[in-house]
Amino acid sequence: MTNLVILVGRIARDPETRTTGGGTKITQVTVATDRPARKEGKTFKDENGYTVKDSEFHRVTCFNGLGENVAKFCTKGQLVTIEGRIHYTQWEDQSGAKRYGCEIIADKVDFLSKGKAGGNEAAPDIDED
Template sequence: MTNLVILVGRIARDPETRTTQGGTEITQVSVVTDRPARKDGKTYKDENGYTAKDSEFHRVTCFNGLGQNVAKYCTKGQLVTVEGRIHYTQWEDQDGTKRYGCEIIADKVDFLSKGRANGSDTANEGAPDIDED
């Protein structure tokens, strides 16, 4: 049996990191992916003549060292590849209503473009090299 997720998308917002009481660092990012939109089972063009797109936002959770690297080197708009597994959760909110969640637990995050920090070119100083065309 396999639970494998591979996403290629852009960071939708800057990473957020927190530390549990046990000392585990958890970094979360939102990755947005696009796919062709469909009407009546067919793709269609938008008002500018481009293929219309539907965007999906994925909550990605990274632990410890991977999370530290993502927090340090990833910024909003950066293109990344995420490999991991899908994880579902269930809980009751304060009103006793059952809530459900879905997230990707990342095993690997590859940086496909360089990030930026306040318009600076030094945002990824010290980051691993990437191939650029």
């Protein structure tokens, strides 16, 4: 059995890091992916001639060292590849209603572009053709 996710997308907002009571560092980031929108089974263009896109936003969680690197080197708008697994959660809210969540637990994050200036000059070099 396999639970494998590979996403290529842009960071939708700057990473947020917190530390648990046990000392585990958790960094969360939202990654946006696009795909061509479909109407009646076909892709279509907007009034400017561009293919209309549907965007999806994925919650990605990174732990410890990986999370530290993501927090240090990633910024909003940066192109990344995420490899990891889908994780589902279930809980009851204050009113007793069942709630469900879904996130990607990252095992690997590759930086496909540099972030905004001033944020990651020390980031590893990227092979840009």
